[in-house]
Amino acid sequence: MEQQTGYWRNIREATRSVWGGLRLTFRHIVKARKSVVNHSIKTEGYFDQQEGIATVQYPHVSIPLPDNGRYKLHNEIDDCIVCDKCAKICPVNCITIEPIKATEEIGRTSDGTPKRIYAAKFDIDMGKCCFCGLCTTVCPTECLTMTKTYDFSVFDIREHNYAFAEMTAADIADKKKALEEHQKSKAVQPPPPSGEAPKTARPVFKPKIKPPGT
Numbered sequence: 106m107e108q109q110t111g112y113w114r115n116i117r118e119a120t121r122s123v124w125g126g127l128r129l130t131f132r133h134i135v136k137a138r139k140s141v142v143n144h145s146i147k148t149e150g151y152f153d154q155q156e157g158i159a160t161v162q163y164p165h166v167s168i169p170l171p172d173n174g175r176y177k178l179h180n181e182i183d184d185c186i187v188c189d190k191c192a193k194i195c196p197v198n199c200i201t202i203e204p205i206k207a208t209e210e211i212g213r214t215s216d217g218t219p220k221r222i223y224a225a226k227f228d229i230d231m232g233k234c235c236f237c238g239l240c241t242t243v244c245p246t247e248c249l250t251m252t253k254t255y256d257f258s259v260f261d262i263r264e265h266n267y268a269f270a271e272m273t274a275a276d277i278a279d280k281k282k283a284l285e286e287h288q289k290s291k292a293v294q295p296p297p298p299s300g301e302a303p304k305t306a307r308p309v310f311k312p313k314i315k316p317p318g319t
C-alpha cells in the first residue's frame with residue numbers, strides 16, 4: 106500500500122515539475138515576439154527590461170554604449186608631451202614611443218603644459234592591449250583616452266598597430282640633426298678665464314653664525 110502511495114506521489118511531483126518548466130518556456134516564447142528595447146545602462150529599471158529577443162541585427166542595429174566605454178585607445182597627439190609614462194606603465198608593452206628632444210620649447214598643450222620633446226613614433230598595438238586603462242590614468246595631460254569605438258576588426262592582426270605620430274621622415278632627420286648640433290655646440294664651450302669660477306659651479310653655502318651673546 107505504501108509503495109502505491111509513493112508511486113502516485115512521484116507521478117504528481119514529476120507532472121508539477123514538467124508543468125512548471127513548460128510554463129516558463131511558454132512565457133518566454135510569448136515575450137520573445139518582441140525585441141528588447143536597447144536603453145542605455147544608465148536608464149532606471151534597465152535590468153527589469155531584459156525579457157524579449159536580445160539578439161540585435163548588428164551592424165544595422167547596435168547596443169547603446171556608455172560614454173565611459175573602454176575600447177579603442179586614442180592619443181590626441183597635439184596634447185602629448187611624450188613623457189613616456191604610458192609606455193612605462195603598460196603591463197604588456199604595447200605602446201612604443203620614439204622621442205627626440207627639442208632644443209627649445211616647441212609649443213604648449215591645450216592645458217598649457219610646455220612641450221619639449223617631439224614624437225618621432227607613437228604606436229599603440231591594440232592587438233596586444235588588455236584594456237586595463239592604466240596608461241590613461243598616468244597621462245599628465247589626459248591626451249590618451251579610451252574611446253567608445255569597439256568595432257575595429259581587421260583581417261590582419263598587424264593592422265591593429267595604430268600610429269599617432271605625425272612627423273615625416275624628413276622632419277625626423279631634421280630634428281635629430283638639430284639636436285646633434287646643439288649637443289656639439291654645448292660640448293665645445295670655451296673654458297672660463299683662469300682664476301674665475303666656472304659659471305656652472307654651485308655657490309658655496311656660508312651659514313650665518315651669530316656670535317654668542319648678540
Ligand code: SF4
Pocket residue numbers: 178194195196197198199200229233234235236237238239240241
Ligand atoms: S590599456 Fe593597458 S594594456 Fe592597453 S595600452 Fe593601456 S596600459 Fe597597455
Ligand code: SF4
Pocket residue numbers: 180184185186187188189190191192240243244245246247248249
Ligand atoms: S603619458 Fe600621455 S603625455 Fe605622456 S607620452 Fe603617454 S600619451 Fe603622451
